Amino acid sequence: MAQSSNPNGKKISVRVAVVAAGVVSPLGVGLAETVDSLYKARDCVTPVTRFSVSQCRCKTGGQIPDDRLLAGQNEGRRSHRLHRASHMMIQALKEVLTQEPQFEPELTIIGTTSGGMSYGEHYYRSICQAGDLRHAPTWIANYPAQKPVIDAQEAFGISAPCQIIANACASGTNAIGHAFECVRSGRYQRVLAGGYDALSEMVFVGFDSLQASTPEKCRPFDRHRTGMVLGEAAAILALENLESAQQRRAPVLAEIIGYGISTDNFHITQPDPSGIGPRQAMERALQSGGISAAEVDYINAHGTATVFNDAAEGKAISAVFNGVPVSSTKSMMGHSLGAAGAVEAVFCLLALQHQFLPSNINFTASDDDLDLNIVGNETRPAVLRTALSNSFGFGGTNASILMRSFKE
Amino acid sequence: MSLAIAGMGWVTPLGSGVDSVWERLLHGDEASTTTISEEFGDRSYNVFRVPELALRGTAHPRLRRASAISRFAAAAGLEALRAANVKLDAQHAERTVLIFAISNGGVIYTKRFYRDIVNEGAQSASPLLFPETVFNAPASHLAAILGISGATYTLVGDGAVGLLAIKMAEDLMANEAIDHCLVVGTEEIDWLLCDAYRRWRLLRAAPPIEPFSRQKLGMILSEGAGAIVLARDGPLTIECAHPGGYFAKRAEAVEILKRILCDLGQSEIDFVVSSANGTFVDEAECRALKAGDPNAFVYTAKPALGESVGAAGLWQVILAAQALRSAELPPVLHAGAPVSLRLPRSRTPIAGARCAIVLSCGLNQQVAGLRLAIR
Numbered sequence: 180m181a182q183s184s185n186p187n188g189k190k191i192s193v194r195v196a197v198v199a200a201g202v203v204s205p206l207g208v209g210l211a212e213t214v215d216s217l218y219k220a221r222d223c224v225t226p227v228t229r230f231s232v233s234q235c236r237c238k239t240g241g242q243i244p245d246d247r248l249l250a251g252q253n254e255g256r257r258s259h260r261l262h263r264a265s266h267m268m269i270q271a272l273k274e275v276l277t278q279e280p281q282f283e284p285e286l287t288i289i290g291t292t293s294g295g296m297s298y299g300e301h302y303y304r305s306i307c308q309a310g311d312l313r314h315a316p317t318w319i320a321n322y323p324a325q326k327p328v329i330d331a332q333e334a335f336g337i338s339a340p341c342q343i344i345a346n347a348c349a350s351g352t353n354a355i356g357h358a359f360e361c362v363r364s365g366r367y368q369r370v371l372a373g374g375y376d377a378l379s380e381m382v383f384v385g386f387d388s389l390q391a392s393t394p395e396k397c398r399p400f401d402r403h404r405t406g407m408v409l410g411e412a413a414a415i416l417a418l419e420n421l422e423s424a425q426q427r428r429a430p431v432l433a434e435i436i437g438y439g440i441s442t443d444n445f446h447i448t449q450p451d452p453s454g455i456g457p458r459q460a461m462e463r464a465l466q467s468g469g470i471s472a473a474e475v476d477y478i479n480a481h482g483t484a485t486v487f488n489d490a491a492e493g494k495a496i497s498a499v500f501n502g503v504p505v506s507s508t509k510s511m512m513g514h515s516l517g518a519a520g521a522v523e524a525v526f527c528l529l530a531l532q533h534q535f536l537p538s539n540i541n542f543t544a545s546d547d548d549l550d551l552n553i554v555g556n557e558t559r560p561a562v563l564r565t566a567l568s569n570s571f572g573f574g575g576t577n578a579s580i581l582m583r584s585f586k587e
Numbered sequence: 588m589s590l591a592i593a594g595m596g597w598v599t600p601l602g603s604g605v606d607s608v609w610e611r612l613l614h615g616d617e618a619s620t621t622t623i624s625e626e627f628g629d630r631s632y633n634v635f636r637v638p639e640l641a642l643r644g645t646a647h648p649r650l651r652r653a654s655a656i657s658r659f660a661a662a663a664g665l666e667a668l669r670a671a672n673v674k675l676d677a678q679h680a681e682r683t684v685l686i687f688a689i690s691n692g693g694v695i696y697t698k699r700f701y702r703d704i705v706n707e708g709a710q711s712a713s714p715l716l717f718p719e720t721v722f723n724a725p726a727s728h729l730a731a732i733l734g735i736s737g738a739t740y741t742l743v744g745d746g747a748v749g750l751l752a753i754k755m756a757e758d759l760m761a762n763e764a765i766d767h768c769l770v771v772g773t774e775e776i777d778w779l780l781c782d783a784y785r786r787w788r789l790l791r792a793a794p795p796i797e798p799f800s801r802q803k804l805g806m807i808l809s810e811g812a813g814a815i816v817l818a819r820d821g822p823l824t825i826e827c828a829h830p831g832g833y834f835a836k837r838a839e840a841v842e843i844l845k846r847i848l849c850d851l852g853q854s855e856i857d858f859v860v861s862s863a864n865g866t867f868v869d870e871a872e873c874r875a876l877k878a879g880d881p882n883a884f885v886y887t888a889k890p891a892l893g894e895s896v897g898a899a900g901l902w903q904v905i906l907a908a909q910a911l912r913s914a915e916l917p918p919v920l921h922a923g924a925p926v927s928l929r930l931p932r933s934r935t936p937i938a939g940a941r942c943a944i945v946l947s948c949g950l951n952q953q954v955a956g957l958r959l960a961i962r
Contacts, residue, residue: 234708307627307702325951325953341953342754345689345722345743353740357740360759361758384709386717387712442685444727444735
């Protein structure tokens with residue numbers, strides 16, 4: 180286990196508790212709806228309605244209905260101007276603070292890939308087509324990646340400084356992993372960590388142009404997989420020094436016990452086919468957690484359902500683990516990019532709390548080249564103590580976190 | 588925990604190379620502006636661009652299709668590593684963390700990619716351009732050039748993001764498995780950014796940037812990169828990085844700045860490198876500084892180099908480090924009417940200076956600071 184020093188140079192390594200969590204995704208608003216959707220293995224991917232996809236191969240995505248997103252939120256003029264991502268973050272943070280109203284973070288670390296991208300699109304499109312630019316100052320002000328985080332904090336009177344990590348699709352896991360290390364080092368007592376991303380035309384078309392997205396169902400690790408679908412979500416975890424949490428009698432939902440990060444420099448959009456990057460991230464997470472591969476009971480895979488990504492990740496998983504149950508929950512809601520790692524951490528948390536294996540839906544047949552124990556199509560009850568969550572992104576960024584049920 | 592600055596790299600509109608740019612600043616040089624025009628309108632903007640010559644010697648296959656932002660970053664990062672004498676073999680590559688500070692990112696390719704979608708439809712979107720639109724593209728290019736196999740992070744924010752990246756480095760270096768952090772701030776210019784800042788009433792049509800002016804006439808955008816290698820030991824240290832906070836309204840920035848100055852021990856410092864750029868930032872920093880110790884010198888290089896947003900924080904740290912090393916401050920250019928701050932209006936010796944504060948008040952709500960010292 181990596182040793183850290185606190186500001187006084189003393190070697191310490193504290194335990195890191197998850198004391199609250201909030202989530203909004205196509206699977207539902209809040210933990211209760213989310214766990215229900217996970218149990219039922221719901222397919223929440225629907226035809227995209229937010230922008231035209233008529234010229235795209237892929238025409239579906241995981242979307243959060245507007246009425247659900249805005250329910251219970253302030254109807255004022257300012258609220259009306261906020262980006263969709265801000266509303267998502269406000270919902271997620273609201274759930275965290277409903278569980279832990281006394282949680283006062285010293286730092287907030289959030290992952291995203293595209294900030295308020297759709298406002299940037301409105302702005303550029305209006306310039307390009309000589310359109311109405313009266314709202315341009317609002318679009319510009321709400322475009323920066325830190326804005327939804329600041330909006331959410333401001334809504335609840337939280338003044339913590341914000342670090343916004345944009346490590347492509349690994350961002351959410353990087354945010355939680357770095358927050359974990361901040362608390363474990365003893366430098367911070369309480370940190371909020373998570374991720375968000377809202378669907379946007381530019382990113383949707385971008386993945387379509389790479390032919391990474393599919394016109395069919397998203398089938399991670401399937402022999403017949405043809406690509407990913409995109410989604411949107413926001414999720415936040417409240418991390419706290421375990422001792423501090425126990426002293427103030429906060430509920431401990433689980434512990435984060437390890438974090439691994441690696442960079443493979445094979446290609447800006449493709450993983451090294453050997454799986455070296457994901458393998459290093461998983462091995463480093465195990466090393467960081469001080470546990471063996473045999474102690475991991477479930478892997479929430481990155482599992483985008485692209486041919487190359489799943490092959491590399493599958494190879495890495497089978498090299499490190501022996502028959503551990505694996506699923507990609509992106510099959511149910513699409514790939515929410517910067518939010519994915521955070522949402523999937525929440526799924527792991529729910530799996531540990533409720534003792535089940537989330538499903539990898541749309542699964543038709545095993546890939547002969549992948550030696551994996553896929554949790555196909557139906558949720559399974561299971562005895563779980565430790566879960567691993569993987570996220571890998573453009574630029575060769577790979578991240579894994581380990582979460583464990585809490586025991587004294 | 589203090590961190591040593593082991594090496595620095597600088598790509599600016601005044602050229603590249605830390606010593607060379609510093610000399611020019613000491614001589615009171617100001618970068619020349621270039622005019623760039625809107626693509627769809629008839630407006631044009633004055634900006635400070637990096638001269639092409641400044642990027643000589645940074646060709647690499649990985650950068651063949653990369654945008655300017657990635658090339659600036661690579662040039663600055665490689666210079667910083669050379670200065671630190673850090674050789675990244677396989678073992679060191681795993682124990683070195685790369686942290687990027689970005690604000691607007693690869694705006695040139697992003698705009699081009701989306702323009703094709705708007706004008707021609709989704710089917711004309713370029714799969715070659717799309718990966719370059721991602722915020723972490725510049726970091727991934729430099730990681731590939733250096734062979735970094737451990738952690739790489741890209742932080743996004745406003746002008747304060749550079750100092751937040753250094754704060755992140757401070758947190759990461761608490762882990763003894765890390766030997767060095769290479770922190771790079773980088774930014775590129777496009778007319779679209781000029782238009783956006785103009786609509787926000789933060790941009791000035793033509794130079795100069797007049798710092799601490801009551802009129803807040805606005806800033807001129809610039810581009811480039813700054814890089815520092817952080818290690819554990821050395822004579823020049825970042826004693827404390829302060830993550831600051833955010834302001835909901837601009838008027839609130841001053842209170843965060845005051846808190847940062849107080850926490851960083853303003854009374855013991857010799858000079859402050861400010862982020863004053865001709866906008867509301869100047870008044871906030873002026874008020875915060877006046878509330879503390881009015882005897883410290885206050886320097887800003889933005890009239891000479893422009894506002895480089897994502898790169899700005901790293902530039903300020905390099906300026907503070909160079910001032911401590913050389914015991915001199917360059918002149919603050921175009922500071923017109925007398926202000927109640929102690930500005931070096933000509934090249935000013937600061938013999939015996941030991942401590943400096945860098946303040947960064949961003950345009951999009953983030954504020955941070957740090958304290959440097961030299962032994």
